[in-house]
Amino acid sequence: MLDVRGLKKVYEGSGRRVEAVRDLTFTVDAGELVCLVGPSGCGKTTLLKCVGGLLTPSGGEVLLDGRKVSGPPPGMAFVFQEYGRSLFPWMRVGENVELPLKQKDLSKARRRELVRDALESVGLADAVGAYPWQLSGGMQQRVAIARALAYEPRVLLMDEPFAAVDAQTRADLEDLVRGLWRERGITILFVTHDIDEAVYLGERVIVLSASPTVVREQLKVDLPVERDQLHTRVDPRFAELRTHVYEQIQAAKKGAAAS
Amino acid sequence: MRGVNAALGAAGLAAFLALGEAVPRLGLVEEAYFPPTSRIAEALADEAADSAFWTALGDTLTGWALGLAIASCAGIVAGVLISVVPYLREATASTIEFLRPIPSVALIPLAVLLYGTELRSVLLLVVYASFWQILIQVLYGVQDVDPVADETARSYGLGTWARIRHVLWPTALPYVMTGVRLAAAVALILAITSELVIGAPGLGKRIGVAQASQAVPEMYALIVVTGLLGLLINVGARTVERRALAWHQSVRGEVAV
Numbered sequence: 001m002l003d004v005r006g007l008k009k010v011y012e013g014s015g016r017r018v019e020a021v022r023d024l025t026f027t028v029d030a031g032e033l034v035c036l037v038g039p040s041g042c043g044k045t046t047l048l049k050c051v052g053g054l055l056t057p058s059g060g061e062v063l064l065d066g067r068k069v070s071g072p073p074p075g076m077a078f079v080f081q082e083y084g085r086s087l088f089p090w091m092r093v094g095e096n097v098e099l100p101l102k103q104k105d106l107s108k109a110r111r112r113e114l115v116r117d118a119l120e121s122v123g124l125a126d127a128v129g130a131y132p133w134q135l136s137g138g139m140q141q142r143v144a145i146a147r148a149l150a151y152e153p154r155v156l157l158m159d160e161p162f163a164a165v166d167a168q169t170r171a172d173l174e175d176l177v178r179g180l181w182r183e184r185g186i187t188i189l190f191v192t193h194d195i196d197e198a199v200y201l202g203e204r205v206i207v208l209s210a211s212p213t214v215v216r217e218q219l220k221v222d223l224p225v226e227r228d229q230l231h232t233r234v235d236p237r238f239a240e241l242r243t244h245v246y247e248q249i250q251a252a253k254k255g256a257a258a259s
Numbered sequence: 260m261r262g263v264n265a266a267l268g269a270a271g272l273a274a275f276l277a278l279g280e281a282v283p284r285l286g287l288v289e290e291a292y293f294p295p296t297s298r299i300a301e302a303l304a305d306e307a308a309d310s311a312f313w314t315a316l317g318d319t320l321t322g323w324a325l326g327l328a329i330a331s332c333a334g335i336v337a338g339v340l341i342s343v344v345p346y347l348r349e350a351t352a353s354t355i356e357f358l359r360p361i362p363s364v365a366l367i368p369l370a371v372l373l374y375g376t377e378l379r380s381v382l383l384l385v386v387y388a389s390f391w392q393i394l395i396q397v398l399y400g401v402q403d404v405d406p407v408a409d410e411t412a413r414s415y416g417l418g419t420w421a422r423i424r425h426v427l428w429p430t431a432l433p434y435v436m437t438g439v440r441l442a443a444a445v446a447l448i449l450a451i452t453s454e455l456v457i458g459a460p461g462l463g464k465r466i467g468v469a470q471a472s473q474a475v476p477e478m479y480a481l482i483v484v485t486g487l488l489g490l491l492i493n494v495g496a497r498t499v500e501r502r503a504l505a506w507h508q509s510v511r512g513e514v515a516v
Contacts (some may be wrong), residue, residue: 054410078414085407090429090506099425100415129505151415 001187002028002051002155006060009046020046021150028155031047033181033188033196038208039253048159048212051189052078058219064155074104077111077148081160083141089130093119094128097147104151114166117148119143121180138169142176149180158190162197171229174201178227195249198244199223200232207248210255217248268289294476302476303483312465316484319461319507322378323443323450326385330446331439334390338397338431348398359395363388363449367456376459385449393435400434401427433507438497447489462488 007024011019020043028034038044049055051062053072062069064076072078077100080086088097088194093133094115119125122142132140141161148156158177162170177199181188192198198205199221207217230236280296294302306312339348363384370380404427404446454463462481469478496505504510 049410052414054414072414074416076414078411080407080411082407085405086411088408088426088429089508090432091425100417103416103421118406133506133511253463 001030001032001065001114002189003063003064003066004051004060005063005234007047007050007057007062008052008059009043009050009055010058016077019059019212021050023214024208026206026215026218028187028189030154030187031185032204033178033190033202034204034206035202036189036191036206036208037193037195037198037249038213039210039249040193042208042211042252043213044208045159047208048078048157048189048191052076052157054078058227077151077156079141079148079156079158079161080146083137083144083161083164084132087140089131089133091131092128093124093130093132093135093143096143097134097150100147100151105146112152115146118146121149121183122146122176125249136169137165138173141165141173145173145176145180149184153186155187155189158188160192163193170197175229177201182225195242195245196233199238199245200227200229205241205245207245207252209252219245235238262404278309294479299479299483302474302480306477306484307479315460315462315465318378318459319450319463319488322381322385322454322459322461323446325378326382326450327389327439327446329382330386330389330442333386333391334393334438335397335435335440338401342401343419343423343427344424354393355391359391364452364456367453370453371457373492374493376457378495380414380457380458381450381453381459381461384453385446388449389446392442393438396434396438396441397431400431403434404430425446433504433509436496436504438501440493440500441498443492447485447492451485454515 004024004026007021008019009021012018024047036044036047046055050057051069053062053069053076056070064073088099091099097115097118098111101114106114115128116125119128121212122145124139124142125147127135127139127143132143133144134192145161161177162173165173172195177188177190180186190201192201200249202221205221206215207219207221208214209216219241221241223232223235223241264410279299283290283293283295286440341351366384366387370383374380374383408426408430409422412426417425450461451463451466453459454461455467456463458467462485466478466481466485469475469481501510
C-alpha cells in the first residue's frame, strides 16, 4: 500500500549541507500498524513529512497504491506532535474537525455525521462547541485524531503524537489508537522516539539508524493483537522485544559516534 | 475594583472640569482666550442646536469613514498579495520603507492642486495616512502564521485560497484589528487637519471659522467634539476587536484546564 523506495533528503542552506535521510526503503501493507523508532535527531519527522507529501525528497520516491506522492495525497491524514498549534484556536472543536471535509465533495449532513462519529470515537462527543484551548492537552490531541478520522484516510501518519502529554494520558491515547486501528482497519505509520511505545503499539517496528538515516532493522512484534497496558507491558516477550530494540538503538547511536 | 476605578475616573474628570472653570474665573489666565468650562458647555449646547454643526459633523465623519474603509480594503488586499506572491515582499520592502514615513500633511499642496476643497482632497490625505498603518500590520500578521498550522492545512489538501481564508486571515486578524484601530485615530486627525488647512467642509473648517471670527468658546466647543469623536472611535474599535478576537489569547486570557 505504502511503498518507500530509496528515500533521500538533503537540506541545503547557507553553505551547510545536512543529509537528514540517506537511503530508506520499506513498505507498509494495507491495514498494518507500523512504528518507526530511532535515536533522537535521526530525521524521523523529515521522513514522515516526505511520506505525507509535505516535503519533496531529494532522491527516491514514495508510492501510495502505486502512485507517486508529489503533494499531500487525498487518502492520507497527518497527526502532528504539536496539537496546540495544529488545531486552529479560532475555530470550535466541531469546525476544526469539519474543515478538511469541506475540501471534499460531501453534503452538509454527511459532514455533520462524520464529525459526530469521529468525535464519538475519541470520546469527545460533547466537546463539539468548545474551543480547543479550553481543553486539556490530551483532549486536544484527541480532537486532532478525530479530525484525521473524519477525513476517512486510508493511511494515517502520526508524528510523535504523544510526546507532549503526561504518562497517564499517553497510555490512554495509545490504547485509543490501537482500538481505532482495529475498529476501522486504517493503515497507520506511527513515528516515535519511545521504544516501549513502539513495541506496545506496533505490529511491526522499523528501527532507524542515526542520521544520515537508513533502516537498521525491521522487527515483527509477535505479541497478541489484544493488548492492554497492565498485562502486555509485563509480558516476558514484550521485555525481550523492547530490550532488543533498545540495544539496536544504542548501537545505532554508537555507530553514529564512530563514523 | 471596577466600580472603584470608575468612581476615581469620574472624580478625576470632574476635578479637571472644575479646574477649567476656576482658573479663568480667578483671573489666572485671560478669559478671552481660555473661557471657563461653563461657557464652553453653553457654546456646545448652541452648536448642538445649529443644523450647520450637524452637517459639518456629517462631512467629517463621511471623510473619515470613507477614507478608513478605502485604506482598510486597499491595505488588507495589498498586504495579503505582497505576502502570498513569491518575491513580492522583498521587491516592495524598500519602496514601502521610503513612502511610509512621508507625513500625510506634506501632501496637502498636492491635494489642493488636484482636487481643491472637495471631499476627494480629504480622502487623499486620510487614505494615504491610514493605508500604511494597516499595510504594515497585515504584513506582520501574515508572517505570524504558524508553520504547523499551515502544514496541517496543506496535509488536508487545502488549496491556496482555502489556506488564506482559514489560516492566514484568522492569524493576521489580531494585527489587522490593531492596524484598523491605529488607522481610525490617524484618519480622524487627517480629516480634521485637511478641513482646517484646505477648508474642505467639516468640523475642521468650522473650527477655523470660529477662530477667525473670535468666537473663542465655540472654537473650544468644537475641539471638545473632535476629542469626543476620537474617544468614541477608540472605544468602538476596541469593542469590535474584543468581539472578533474572543478566541485570541490577548482577549480570552489564561484559561484553566
